Amino acid sequence: MLEKARGLLRPSARSAVPPFMVMDVMAAAARLEAQGRRIVHMEVGQPAVGAPATAIAAVRAALSSGPHGYTETLGIASLRRRIARAYAEWHGIDIDADRIVVTTGSSAGFMLAFLAAFEASDRVAVALPGYPPYRHILSALGCEPVWIETSADTRWSMTMETLIAQHRARPLHGVIIGSPANPTGTMMTAPALAELIRCAEDAGIAVISDEIYHGLDYAFAAESAARVSADAIIINSFSKYFCMTGWRIGWMVVPPQLVRAVERLQQNLAISVPTLSQIAAEAAFDGRAELEKVKQGYEENRRILLEGLPRAGFNSFLPVDGAFYLYVDVSRFSTDSFEFATRMLEQAGVAATPGVDFDPLHGRKFLRLCYAGAREDMREAIERIGSWLSKKNWLKE
Ligand SMILES: Cc1ncc(COP(=O)(O)O)c(C=O)c1O
Numbered sequence: 001m002l003e004k005a006r007g008l009l010r011p012s013a014r015s016a017v018p019p020f021m022v023m024d025v026m027a028a029a030a031r032l033e034a035q036g037r038r039i040v041h042m043e044v045g046q047p048a049v050g051a052p053a054t055a056i057a058a059v060r061a062a063l064s065s066g067p068h069g070y071t072e073t074l075g076i077a078s079l080r081r082r083i084a085r086a087y088a089e090w091h092g093i094d095i096d097a098d099r100i101v102v103t104t105g106s107s108a109g110f111m112l113a114f115l116a117a118f119e120a121s122d123r124v125a126v127a128l129p130g131y132p133p134y135r136h137i138l139s140a141l142g143c144e145p146v147w148i149e150t151s152a153d154t155r156w157s158m159t160m161e162t163l164i165a166q167h168r169a170r171p172l173h174g175v176i177i178g179s180p181a182n183p184t185g186t187m188m189t190a191p192a193l194a195e196l197i198r199c200a201e202d203a204g205i206a207v208i209s210d211e212i213y214h215g216l217d218y219a220f221a222a223e224s225a226a227r228v229s230a231d232a233i234i235i236n237s238f239s240k241y242f243c244m245t246g247w248r249i250g251w252m253v254v255p256p257q258l259v260r261a262v263e264r265l266q267q268n269l270a271i272s273v274p275t276l277s278q279i280a281a282e283a284a285f286d287g288r289a290e291l292e293k294v295k296q297g298y299e300e301n302r303r304i305l306l307e308g309l310p311r312a313g314f315n316s317f318l319p320v321d322g323a324f325y326l327y328v329d330v331s332r333f334s335t336d337s338f339e340f341a342t343r344m345l346e347q348a349g350v351a352a353t354p355g356v357d358f359d360p361l362h363g364r365k366f367l368r369l370c371y372a373g374a375r376e377d378m379r380e381a382i383e384r385i386g387s388w389l390s391k392k393n394w395l396k397e
Pocket of ligand 1: 045104107108212238239
């Protein structure tokens with residue numbers, strides 16, 4: 001018989017990263033649904049629809065002809081070539097397919113990029129508000145995330161001045177840029193992005209550009225760091241524009257001198273990326289017509305919310321440029337957006353993510369709403385929020 005566990009194993013200090021609060025909101029919403037309540041979901045950042053039909057058909061066909069063993073560590077050659085071709089189609093630039101690395105979602109891309117480019121204790125700048133795993137993965141790997149606050153004055157993005165000020169205070173080794181950004185949905189203009197990258201690289205700061213929301217831009221076209229610098233690491237994914245979150249597949253564009261390091265890391269960390277997901281991803285490029293329709297749906301949702309939310313009482317939010325997020329300032333109602341989101345979920349039946357996940361400094365004033373859902377859900381959310389906020393005593397109920 002196996003001996004009772006003696007509790008010898010303790011979680012390491014590096015594993016003590018904060019949880020992702022959106023998961024707590026999802027769990028609370030699921031509990032209410034189990035009681036029979038209808039909940040409008042605006043908390044999770046993922047498309048409501050699945051992979052394009054071309055991807056599904058390719059996987060169906062592949063299933064009848066196995067075996068689906070490991071692939072080359074850097075990814076199936078034809079997929080790497082197809083991704084490289086996309087840069088010519090989207091951005092008019094030639095990218096050598098040898099620089100493309102297929103990854104298990106962009107999440108794995110971050111791990112590979114941080115391990116390949118940084119030493120433990122290196123300082124890497126991240127914008128606040130920003131995607132929490134940037135900070136948490138860096139900490140788990142022993143790097144130091146350095147917060148850079150953003151504000152309305154700079155369209156809620158990091159600037160050359162704020163980056164260099166931090167660098168002068170204590171040298172930075174890297175910076176992560178995201179445009180369109182999560183949670184804000186804001187974007188950097190092409191000149192602002194180019195200026196930031198050039199300034200960072202002139203100062204010896206490595207640039208990692210998270211382009212996972214490319215393809216989902218409404219206010220103006222998103223610029224790729226690949227057009228500005230061959231030294232930047234670009235991270236992208238099939239999760240958002242291609243509607244393939246659960247397939248766990250993404251890619252990186254890596255400077256030539258880092259390709260072998262990333263390959264060695266991925267050989268050891270993952271061997272290769274799931275084969276069927278790679279097959280699906282390659283075929284997803286042929287589903288552009290379907291994906292553009294999905295994008296049009298987000299645009300329509302965005303229009304409905306921009307028109308309806310101010311009437312409902314949410315009249316202060318950041319520019320809604322891209323991705324599928326709206327970052328609402330709720331400070332006129334509450335200075336604790338976690339409590340506010342909890343009440344909105346319980347009383348109005350609308351699930352949203354409190355900003356504290358994304359911004360430990362000012363997130364208590366904000367809520368993130370995801371508009372990747374159905375059009376009717378947007379209308380229902382506006383209705384519900386409006387009638388809830390119009391009740392005098394909603395805060396005390
Ligand atoms: C800004 C950003 N980067 C990266 C990711 C990770 O996505 P995935 O690992 O599915 O590619 C997300 C997911 O929500 C995100 O919002």
